[in-house]
Amino acid sequence: MKRDEEIERKLQNNLNIKSLGYVLKAIEILKRKEKMKRYSTFDRHLSYFKKNNINKPQYNEKKILEHRLWAIGCELIEVIGDGNCLFRSISRNLFHKQKYHMYVRKKCVEYMINYKEEYSIYFENNEFQQYIKNMSKNGYWGDELCIKATADAFDCIIYIITSTLENWHLKYESKNNNVYCY
Incomplete structure (x- = not known):
């Protein structure tokens, strides 16, 4: 201390x-x-799941997620499920409070607008403008593009841990990689 x-x-x-x-x-x-x-490493975690043949029918998704988080030294912290959960989760990690989710959303959208050439390539015609309009709304679900834009906007690395059987540990890096968010 x-x-x-x-x-x-x-x-x-x-x-x-x-x-x-x-x-x-x-x-x-x-x-x-x-x-x-x-306590554990990813290798031990993976071998545990393989050895015990743990999959969704036998083991609920929340338990799988909790075990994976535990294996990397994290814990499950529930956020309000109102469509802002991605932004609430990032807000919780960056500012220790969920209540700044609209600020996180705003910065994400502003970043995509400021770097339109980088983010609009995933859309045709005027779809990007509609996407930005929707993403600016409170309660509109964030997606993978938002995760990347938020990582860039806040200059952080965002890890997404899921309960899916494959590709359950995703890493979204900013251009400078300064802060970690789980």
Whole structure:
């Protein structure tokens, strides 16, 4: 604990307040990863599922997700399921509160507009404008494109952990890769 305070003091003397939050979050993540090294790894997790033949009919999706999160040193934190769940989850990870979900959504949409040439290639004709209009609405479900745009907008890496049997650990990197969100 004393060492943590010393690190924080040194960081405060050398960094501006905005950077400090990112650094402290990174330190927190590193500590969690270090702690979980002795418990489990992805390899152990995968072999556990294969060895015990765990699949959806036998094992509910929530249990699978909880086990996968536990294996990487994370925990399941439920968010309000009102169509804003993607943005609530990211808000929870970046700001420790779900209530900033509209700010996260706004930054995501603004980023896609500002980098239209990068994001509009997935749409034909005026579909991109309609997509932006819909995505700006409260309660409209975020998608994979939003995950990437949000990672870029907030300069973070977003990991998506799912209960699906394959491709359950997805990584969306920003251009600079500074902060981690699970």
